[in-house]
Ligand SMILES: Nc1ncnc2c1ncn2[C@@H]1O[C@H](COP(=O)(O)OP(=O)(O)O)[C@@H](O)[C@H]1O
């Protein structure tokens with residue numbers, strides 16, 4: 001579905017990603033981890049075609065997005081939706097207008113039809129439509145904002161891949177739990193691929209069983225939890241150190 | 257020992273000299289690069305303007321925000337600046353016994369110079385800061401990328417409506433400014449300079465001829481493009497979070513104000529020689 005081949009990327013001659021390669025299959029879930037500033041968001045932006053790599057290829061369904069023009073990219077973006085860090089809700093639009101954004105802009109559906117879809121989607125992400133549909137995003141809590149953003153991405157084009165950039169960063173444990181559940185629900189019920197960027201390992205373990213670790217723009221690990229646990233690459237161990245305990249716990253749970 | 261320190265001082269001197277060159281060089285490079293980016297951005301906005309997709313409700317909203325929102329400010333500024341001009345001119349003209357020409361001079365000064373520049377500067381201060389801050393905040397919270405990912409071109413959705421709104425509203429605001437400044441002149445003429453209303457208005461109207469009105473409306477029309485391009489460009493290229501947006505906003509106001517004054521000079525100079533017969 002998505003393949004990165006030897007992708008090298010720099011902002012203004014400052015190298016950000018070096019020779020990154022991996023591929024994600026249909027309906028596969030992957031977590032990309034790494035310290036902040038290591039280039040995780042950049043990978044998602046490259047997959048969306050928002051940036052172009054200096055070297056290498058990014059294939060979506062075997063088509064190279066790096067050589068496409070804007071219109072062709074639009075077609076690819078109908079298959080991939082991204083939930084940006086902090087949600088990136090349009091703050092001049094109400095929650096309803098945010099969630100229905102794609103349908104309002106691109107379809108000839110009537111307002112009431114769109115509103116019905118929006119209400120249904122708000123229900124899916126676990127929010128009470130009546131209370132928030134006419135509210136502006138800045139009146140929502142952090143957790144609600146993330147869920148509205150997920151709803152907006154899901155309602156756009158029935159994407160087959162969802163990219164989440166740090167969906168739980170800055171949320172309290174309860175809100176984190178709800179967002180993680182929602183991501184899993186969306187993945188399973190819609191039978192889609194999910195790519196989640198996070199630097200919280202407990203979240204990562206709850207979301208997927210394939211982990212990619214990025215460190216200083218290089219891919220230093222790609223494998224499952226067992227492999228991650230025994231990996232002795234120093235940069236991976238460094239990054240995992242604070243979370244040793246939680247990895248151990250999950251492992252125990254799995255073996256019980 | 258002394259030799260060493262001498263060498264060090266010379267080295268330091270050289271370094272300082274080079275540091276200045278390096279600073280000037282890097283400043284020039286940044287300036288040239290920014291200028292080029294601004295130019296390319298402007299071309300994209302113009303191309304966005306002629307594309308099929310047109311956001312009419314955004315444009316109307318911006319027209320309201322820019323036009324109605326700036327009206328009080330422009331009227332207030334115009335009224336006081338007009339009266340100030342009139343007091344200064346009427347004193348000067350009285351010395352030559354030419355007080356009856358006050359209307360003529362007011363009409364030329366206001367319509368050709370004061371109205372357009374004052375309105376341009378007021379709009380630059382009030383509107384370009386707003387545009388840069390709004391678009392910059394959207395950029396720094398990824399809203400522009402979100403728009404792109406939903407298949408919407410932010411240039412068409414954000415920049416084009418603002419440009420069109422400015423192109424329509426800045427000339428309209430200039431007319432309002434002209435009117436109130438000339439009225440301010442009339443208040444001074446009748447209450448302070450003891451002139452008759454009829455003389456003021458008739459001599460004022462004498463100079464409301466095609467050439468003056470043409471310059472007076474060409475200027476705000478041209479200014480509006482510069483304000484829109486600079487303000488939107490600064491917003492779209494804002495970087496570095498809240499602080500970066502603040503910096504972009506300040507630069508947007510400063511650059512658009514200076515640009516208005518410079519462009520004003522060149523229009524006055526060029527158009528004067530081009531349509532002298534009509535002035
Ligand atoms: N627009 C940009 N211009 C220049 N540098 C950038 C830009 N966006 C991100 N960077 C830099 O790229 C690096 C990687 O960024 P990012 O992918 O956001 O990291 P992560 O998501 O892993 O925290 C960071 O060092 C950041 O400073």
Ligand SMILES: [Mg+2]
Pocket residue numbers: 040041042085165166
């Ligand atoms: Mg990031």
